[in-house]
Amino acid sequence: MNLRRASLIVVPYLWLMALFLVPFLIVFRIALSDTALAIPPYTPTLELSEGWAGLRDMLSQLDFENFSFLASDDLYWKSYLSSVQIALISTFFCLLIGFPLAYGMSNAPEEWQPTLMLLVILPFWTSFLIRVYSLIGLLSQEGMINQFLGWIGVISEPLEILNTNIAVYIGITYTYLPFMILPIYATLIKLDRSLLEAAEDLGCSRTQAFWMITIPLSKAGIIAGCFLVFIPALGEFVIPSLLGGSQTLMIGKVLFEEFFSNRDWPVASAVAVILLLILIIPIVLYQRNEQRQMEANQ
Amino acid sequence: MPQHTPDPWNDPNAKPLITFRNVTKKFGEFTAIEDLNIDIYQGEFFALLGPSGCGKTTMMRMLAGFETPTSGLIELDGQDISPIPPNKRSVNMMFQSYALFPHLTVYDNIAFGLKRSDMPKDEIDARVQQMLKLVQIERFAKRKPDQISGGQRQRVALARALAKGPKLLLLDEPLSALDKKLRQQTQFELMDIQEKTGTTFVIVTHDQEEAMTVASRVAVMNDGKLQQVDTPERIYEAPNSAYVADFIGEVNIIEGHATGQGETVKITWAEGQQEIIGTPANPIPNGPVHFLIRPEKVAISSEKPTDRINAIQGKVLDIAYLGNLSTYHVELPGGQIIKAQAANSRRRASLAFTWEDTVWLSWSDIAGVVLAR
Numbered sequence: 001m002n003l004r005r006a007s008l009i010v011v012p013y014l015w016l017m018a019l020f021l022v023p024f025l026i027v028f029r030i031a032l033s034d035t036a037l038a039i040p041p042y043t044p045t046l047e048l049s050e051g052w053a054g055l056r057d058m059l060s061q062l063d064f065e066n067f068s069f070l071a072s073d074d075l076y077w078k079s080y081l082s083s084v085q086i087a088l089i090s091t092f093f094c095l096l097i098g099f100p101l102a103y104g105m106s107n108a109p110e111e112w113q114p115t116l117m118l119l120v121i122l123p124f125w126t127s128f129l130i131r132v133y134s135l136i137g138l139l140s141q142e143g144m145i146n147q148f149l150g151w152i153g154v155i156s157e158p159l160e161i162l163n164t165n166i167a168v169y170i171g172i173t174y175t176y177l178p179f180m181i182l183p184i185y186a187t188l189i190k191l192d193r194s195l196l197e198a199a200e201d202l203g204c205s206r207t208q209a210f211w212m213i214t215i216p217l218s219k220a221g222i223i224a225g226c227f228l229v230f231i232p233a234l235g236e237f238v239i240p241s242l243l244g245g246s247q248t249l250m251i252g253k254v255l256f257e258e259f260f261s262n263r264d265w266p267v268a269s270a271v272a273v274i275l276l277l278i279l280i281i282p283i284v285l286y287q288r289n290e291q292r293q294m295e296a297n298q
Numbered sequence: 299m300p301q302h303t304p305d306p307w308n309d310p311n312a313k314p315l316i317t318f319r320n321v322t323k324k325f326g327e328f329t330a331i332e333d334l335n336i337d338i339y340q341g342e343f344f345a346l347l348g349p350s351g352c353g354k355t356t357m358m359r360m361l362a363g364f365e366t367p368t369s370g371l372i373e374l375d376g377q378d379i380s381p382i383p384p385n386k387r388s389v390n391m392m393f394q395s396y397a398l399f400p401h402l403t404v405y406d407n408i409a410f411g412l413k414r415s416d417m418p419k420d421e422i423d424a425r426v427q428q429m430l431k432l433v434q435i436e437r438f439a440k441r442k443p444d445q446i447s448g449g450q451r452q453r454v455a456l457a458r459a460l461a462k463g464p465k466l467l468l469l470d471e472p473l474s475a476l477d478k479k480l481r482q483q484t485q486f487e488l489m490d491i492q493e494k495t496g497t498t499f500v501i502v503t504h505d506q507e508e509a510m511t512v513a514s515r516v517a518v519m520n521d522g523k524l525q526q527v528d529t530p531e532r533i534y535e536a537p538n539s540a541y542v543a544d545f546i547g548e549v550n551i552i553e554g555h556a557t558g559q560g561e562t563v564k565i566t567w568a569e570g571q572q573e574i575i576g577t578p579a580n581p582i583p584n585g586p587v588h589f590l591i592r593p594e595k596v597a598i599s600s601e602k603p604t605d606r607i608n609a610i611q612g613k614v615l616d617i618a619y620l621g622n623l624s625t626y627h628v629e630l631p632g633g634q635i636i637k638a639q640a641a642n643s644r645r646r647a648s649l650a651f652t653w654e655d656t657v658w659l660s661w662s663d664i665a666g667v668v669l670a671r
Contacts, residue, residue: 197364198397200384202411202462216401
């Protein structure tokens, strides 16, 4: 086997090892530890001076206590569930708004498309935090939205949007919308126009052609976009803590509090490990399903 | 094959399937089709031939319903089709890119149009099987389009377009993606299928050989106008303009001045040269003319022939050896170059003429076409 190809394969694996697997193992190892008033704030720690005996000693003290604790306290599974719910609803809204935008972009005259693309990416040029803070200004009781609605006479009392789950949905949908638009746009722009003409020629109305041709052929982009929104939204911390209220329960917030307020690194690590599993399992299932379909086609 | 006269275009009582009446199509300032009139009859294999940008694709897209004429009328079976959207027309199209649905199997691609109609399910299956058999791709029914070859894809596209049994099938450069051998073979299959199904085919092509091979009639187009609509043989042997003659095959064009002499005319074409005797199809007035003659109708010999009325001496300038034929470029004393073709019917015979040889070119009085300029 030639060295060039081997090194091409090895480099990304080394990268993954160093930046994903090793940190994950460290986090997993902390999750199996107990909290302690020390630096670092957990036991056991590995005594390198004791060599193999030290390693064995450390391993023998590790247990899954923190995971059973997570299961026993309903705060955690409620937070997970609520996070999944918020992430799913936000992903749905992103798709609902993002698909028509991507569709419109791909159908726009060619000379407009770079500009439209720029407009989608433009928000990234402003700091994420500043954008979330400006949402507070928009959504608060004295904010522009309430003022405008009051001015045109739709409402008499200001709406309570900020510090509710609705504000979190708005925040996540607004922030992650470009991640939905871009992959969908990328698949739609490659769609051969003559396929739609062929569908029409064979008796489809425009609407039927859209559902039978455009949607199935942009499936890859839709799924990629949904993953790109759902995954970061699930662990989102900044948006729920700035826009959400006291009743907004999200696992990112719980994780932050365990880590920084309680200084309970082991429980925080356990929370993070479970979060990762929640994300990985559906992706693996989806990939396996795709692979099976590909094999079935051959 | 349905019963119809072999040449309905010559029958004044025949009712055309498609009629274009004063059709004009403009895209902004650009006129793609200009005041076009044409009749296409049931059962015809009709070719629209022309260089790119001549309007042939626009004509086809108007028939399919993807474009509407700016003015004028298009009738299908006596009915104005302008207000009918493409999905309601009994017209199907085979796309140049084939436009097969990549997410559907070959079977589902062919069944696609049938499922949109009100045909019962078991009939759909029977019809798809029949189509698969017609184009000989039964073995690939379960494959996706990217798992079959270009030639097979072309067949799927044809089967899909024919499945609904349209009154009219449009073929947009159907064979342009195939290599030459496969293209020639497929041309004959297309003709077979057209005969078997009796469907009226309209094919758009820029390949004159393809048009001549498959079509019952050819329309030569240029700049949004029809130059000539006729059978392949008449297009080749009796072109109505120098443009058509030049577009189809090779031709020698000589400009001259004609003087009538009963049936024939005498064409003065260069000082000090013997006049060319030609026979115009219709009487033409004395005056400037084009004399057109195909290279294969010009005989080449070393001695002055006695049996042909026109004979001119010249010098061999170039020889193009094509295998079955050789084309000689012969320069006449006035500088005019005439191409003459001779069949290489004998193997191992060295070429009869070589560069710089002085030769005689000759042809009879009916070998060429005389057109008033």
